[in-house]
Each structure stands twice: as C-alpha cells, then as structure tokens.
Amino acid sequence: LPLHDKKVLITAGPTHEAIDPVRFIGNHSSGKMGAALAVQAAEMGAQVHLIMGPSSVIVEHSSIQRIDVTSARDMYDAVHKIVSQMDIAIFSAAVADYRPKDVATNKIKKKEDTLHIELIKNPDILASVGALKNKPFLVGFALETNDELNHAFAKAEKKNTDLLVLNSMRDKGAGFKKDTNKITLITKEKEVIPFELKSKVEVAKDIVNEIVKRIK
Numbered sequence: 001l002p003l004h005d006k007k008v009l010i011t012a013g014p015t016h017e018a019i020d021p022v023r024f025i026g027n028h029s030s031g032k033m034g035a036a037l038a039v040q041a042a043e044m045g046a047q048v049h050l051i052m053g054p055s056s057v058i059v060e061h062s063s064i065q066r067i068d069v070t071s072a073r074d075m076y077d078a079v080h081k082i083v084s085q086m087d088i089a090i091f092s093a094a095v096a097d098y099r100p101k102d103v104a105t106n107k108i109k110k111k112e113d114t115l116h117i118e119l120i121k122n123p124d125i126l127a128s129v130g131a132l133k134n135k136p137f138l139v140g141f142a143l144e145t146n147d148e149l150n151h152a153f154a155k156a157e158k159k160n161t162d163l164l165v166l167n168s169m170r171d172k173g174a175g176f177k178k179d180t181n182k183i184t185l186i187t188k189e190k191e192v193i194p195f196e197l198k199s200k201v202e203v204a205k206d207i208v209n210e211i212v213k214r215i216k
C-alpha cells in the first residue's frame with residue numbers, strides 16, 4: 001500500500017468559538033471532506049490522526065484515531081501535540097479566524113437593540129505548521145468566494161504549503177455540507193491542476209493520489 005508506514009494528520013470540520021455558555025460563532029462545515037480524506041488515507045495504508053471540530057459525521061476505520069476538539073485554540077493544541085511525528089498533514093478544517101475576546105460566564109441577557117461582541121484573532125494553525133523547521137508534507141485548503149486563484153496563490157505562499165486545494169463557493173456542488181466538491185490543486189511550483197465535480201470520496205482519492213506522487 002502506498003501510504004504504508006506513513007502517519008497522516010488531518011484537520012476537519014468547523015470550530016466553535018464560545019460567546020457565552022450557550023452560544024458560539026461557527027460556520028457551515030460538516031466534516032465530510034475531512035472524513036473522506038481520513039478514510040482514503042487509511043485505505044491506502046496510513047495511520048491517520050483525525051482532529052475534528054464539532055461534527056456529527058461518523059468515521060469508522062481501525063487505522064483512524066479521531067480526536068474531537070471544539071475551538072480553534074483546542075485544534076491548535078491538538079495539532080502541535082503530534083505534528084512533529086507526522087509525515088503528511090492535511091488541513092481541511094474551516095477554522096474560525098476570530099473568537100470573542102471575552103466569554104461571558106453567564107448567558108447574555110436580552111437588553112439593548114444592539115449588542116457588540118469584540119473579536120480577536122485566532123492562531124493560524126496551518127501557517128504555524130508551515131513555519132516549522134521539520135514540517136510534514138503540507139496540504140492546505142482554500143475556500144474562496146471571489147478572485148479564487150489569486151487568493152489561493154497568496155495562501156499557498158503565506159502558509160508554505162506543498163499542495164493547496166482550492167474550492168470555490170461559486171461552483172455549484174462545491175464546498176460546505178454537500179456530498180460533492182470541485183477542486184483545483186496548486187502545487188509548490190505554482191502548477192494549477194483542475195478537477196471535475198465529483199463525490200467527496202472521489203475528490204479525497206484525487207488529493208491523496210497527488211500526495212503519493214509527490215512524497216516518493
């Protein structure tokens with residue numbers, strides 16, 4: 001099997017950033033794309049560590065260890081605990097870029113007509129791994145809504161990815177929650193490889209195959 005002896009870290013799903021004990025800021029990621037990647041890597045012989053934000057997707061495979069996390073900072077900690085032992089890392093999670101600066105101890109009561117919540121930046125997990133001296137083979141995602149290729153090139157550069165998986169909210173059948181996705185891969189050499197709309201299972205195969213070609 002092509003990934004025999006390889007350790008693969010995958011982040012998946014959304015993160016939830018607490019506002020108070022009953023509310024959070026989140027996004028529409030279901031975890032399906034990351035789960036498909038985890039199963040595909042495991043099928044190809046890898047030992048997979050799937051670090052997953054809140055998701056109801058069920059992932060069952062004897063070679064997948066799932067680590068459930070809630071917030072971006074939890075995900076950051078879980079990633080950095082193991083990343084030095086990994087050969088490949090794939091960042092498919094939709095991580096919240098910002099979190100509420102203060103988390104209310106009690107449920108916020110309804111009072112004024114407007115409520116202001118101050119947000120502060122979360123750590124960029126992918127960029128932090130891209131900056132490591134001994135980084136694993138690094139695969140990032142970019143979810144864009146406009147000027148897709150330019151934004152994706154900028155992310156690949158900034159986060160130091162070996163492969164970047166671009167998906168666009170403008171493509172029908174791509175992105176959050178759906179069972180399909182349409183991706184374009186951007187390589188380290190700035191090569192652009194487009195793919196057709198496919199099931200997330202097939203998309204995961206394409207991504208893992210491209211990784212296998214490049215780690216040999």
Ligand code: PMT
Binds near residue numbers: 029091140178
């Ligand atoms: O979960 P599904 O419903 O199946 O949907 C799949 C998906 C649309 C979530 C997935 O295909 C996808 O595009 N994931 C990345 C979503 C995203 O947040 O992209 P971004 O362009 O904001 O982030 C760029 C990259 O940096 C991503 O690899 C992200 O995981 C990473 N990142 C971002 C912010 C942050 N604080 N830490 C990070 O690691």
